[in-house]
Amino acid sequence: MVRTVALNLPMSKADALSLRTGDIVTMTGSIVTARDRVHKFLVEQKPLPDELPFGLSGTVLYHCGPIMKKTENGFSVVAAGPTTSQRVEMYESDVIRQYGLRGIMGKGGMGEKTRQALIDNGCVYLNAIGGAAVYLADRIKNVLGVWKLEEFGTAEAMWHLEVVDFPAVVTMDCHGNDMHRVLEAESYKKFLELTGAQKH
Amino acid sequence: MLKLRDGIVELYRKVATSIPPDVEEALKAALSREQEGSAAKSALAIILENIRVARETSRPICQDTGVPVFYLQVPSGLSQLDLRETVIEATRLATEKVPLRANAVDVISEKNSGDNTGDGFPVIYLEETGGSTLTIDLMLKGGGSENVGQLYKLPAPELMAQRDLDGVRRCVLDAVQKAQGKGCPPYVIGVGIGASKDQVTRLSKAQLMRRLSDTNKSEELAIFEKRLLEEVNELGIGPHGLGGRTTALGVKIGVNHRHPASYFVDISMSCWADRRGRLIW
Numbered sequence: 001m002v003r004t005v006a007l008n009l010p011m012s013k014a015d016a017l018s019l020r021t022g023d024i025v026t027m028t029g030s031i032v033t034a035r036d037r038v039h040k041f042l043v044e045q046k047p048l049p050d051e052l053p054f055g056l057s058g059t060v061l062y063h064c065g066p067i068m069k070k071t072e073n074g075f076s077v078v079a080a081g082p083t084t085s086q087r088v089e090m091y092e093s094d095v096i097r098q099y100g101l102r103g104i105m106g107k108g109g110m111g112e113k114t115r116q117a118l119i120d121n122g123c124v125y126l127n128a129i130g131g132a133a134v135y136l137a138d139r140i141k142n143v144l145g146v147w148k149l150e151e152f153g154t155a156e157a158m159w160h161l162e163v164v165d166f167p168a169v170v171t172m173d174c175h176g177n178d179m180h181r182v183l184e185a186e187s188y189k190k191f192l193e194l195t196g197a198q199k200h
Numbered sequence: 201m202l203k204l205r206d207g208i209v210e211l212y213r214k215v216a217t218s219i220p221p222d223v224e225e226a227l228k229a230a231l232s233r234e235q236e237g238s239a240a241k242s243a244l245a246i247i248l249e250n251i252r253v254a255r256e257t258s259r260p261i262c263q264d265t266g267v268p269v270f271y272l273q274v275p276s277g278l279s280q281l282d283l284r285e286t287v288i289e290a291t292r293l294a295t296e297k298v299p300l301r302a303n304a305v306d307v308i309s310e311k312n313s314g315d316n317t318g319d320g321f322p323v324i325y326l327e328e329t330g331g332s333t334l335t336i337d338l339m340l341k342g343g344g345s346e347n348v349g350q351l352y353k354l355p356a357p358e359l360m361a362q363r364d365l366d367g368v369r370r371c372v373l374d375a376v377q378k379a380q381g382k383g384c385p386p387y388v389i390g391v392g393i394g395a396s397k398d399q400v401t402r403l404s405k406a407q408l409m410r411r412l413s414d415t416n417k418s419e420e421l422a423i424f425e426k427r428l429l430e431e432v433n434e435l436g437i438g439p440h441g442l443g444g445r446t447t448a449l450g451v452k453i454g455v456n457h458r459h460p461a462s463y464f465v466d467i468s469m470s471c472w473a474d475r476r477g478r479l480i481w
Contacts, residue, residue, distance in 0.1 A: 002237060065263065065264075067265075067299060069299070078259055079261075083264070084344050084347070084382055107384065108381050108382040108441065109441070127441075127442065129243050130384035130440055131250070131342075131471055131472060132246050133264075134253045134257065135246055135249055137263075153302075153312055154301075154302075155301060167246065179443075180441065183380065183436070183441060183443050186436055186443075187377050187436055187437050190434055190436060191377045194431050194434065195369075195373060196360065197358070197370065197374075
């Protein structure tokens with residue numbers, strides 16, 4: 001049976017340390033989106049945390065390129081599911097360290113470099129439900145701001161979003177546990193049973 | 201052609217915002233199979249709720265509205281050039297109206313065209329057909345699941361895969377095992393077998409247009425498809441790669457004759473949002 005944890009953002013290091021792989025969390029507070037281009041920019045240009053229009057310390061960075069709609073006084077979120085996290089593997093450990101994030105959210109899990117950064121910095125990886133874009137958009141109550149919209153476009157900009165009861169599963173925790181890795185090993189064992197193939 | 205254009209815009213809306221009934225039924229069946237209180241069950245419950253809300257509010261099921269892939273069966277006498285133009289025009293309109301996410305990126309300048317059109321974008325296949333009915337099939341193919349597709353050339357010694365259906369079986373299991381949860385399972389898996397690389401990749405993707413209830417016209421392949429589905433589900437990757445009993449909803453195989461020297465196998469995977477639809481004109 002899995003445990004469900006209600007989390008307020010920004011979260012403390014103690015909050016992050018208390019989470020374990022398999023926990024279902026529901027988050028309330030503010031998060032930011034970032035995908036390929038923002039990551040590349042943060043790592044190459046190294047802007048200081050206070051040079052960004054909103055603070056990232058203690059918050060969750062969401063791998064997501066949303067569909068947004070322009071409204072009279074800003075934006076509303078039409079659809080906002082997770083994108084594949086592995087694409088920013090080469091950048092993420094630096095971003096976690098530099099900006100004090102407590103959570104990285106996306107889909108599919110991340111690699112060894114990020115796993116180590118999660119341990120070193122007290123941060124967790126959260127797997128959001130891929131494709132549940134409308135359900136998740138409805139848990140975003142407010143668009144608080146946006147950065148790099150002109151330069152990177154809607155999908156690649158950094159959006160600052162207020163979420164209420166936003167669900168995800170902890171699949172990599174601060175203690176080195178990695179659910180993706182465990183499941184991959186188990187499925188590989190099954191694959192060998194079904195094929196009799198050698199390690200490749 | 202103006203009316204046809206608007207018809208295609210509506211087809212886009214239908215395909216982006218609702219899921220085929222057979223896929224929804226299969227997801228419901230998967231929900232009942234998963235263990236009470238598991239992450240897999242909660243993921244499937246959210247997926248089904250997402251499908252319902254998307255349909256009711258006419259919003260795209262997933263923010264990645266994908267690469268549009270069109271299959272047109274064109275009666276003789278209709279201009280294929282005009283049809284191509286109309287599809288492109290409808291794509292521009294649909295991007296704004298549905299809305300779809302703009303996904304067409306120029307490889308050299310890295311600029312997004314902003315309207316889902318560009319070189320070879322959307323993908324359009326046209327074929328002449330008898331009779332007087334124009335049939336337009338549309339699939340919105342998400343990027344995440346497209347990225348986990350694989351092409352194999354048999355024999356593949358590392359998989360102990362020979363040039364036979366058992367070799368194909370090994371390719372399918374290998375591709376799914378490598379994909380894990382990256383392409384948003386439960387997957388629909390299309391397999392193409394034949395003589396040339398370009399042909400099998402197209403064939404595997406076309407299988408994703410088949411209804412899940414559709415039975416292969418070759419009895420041997422129909423049995424093989426069932427067996428593959430069972431074995432893929434034994435891998436235990438589960439919905440979203442969170443573990444569980446449902447890694448795929450269906451396996452569909454298409455075959456062409458092969459060259460004595462060649463045995464290509466291509467595997468296309470669709471995410472659970474296997475978004476496809478048909479317009480008959």
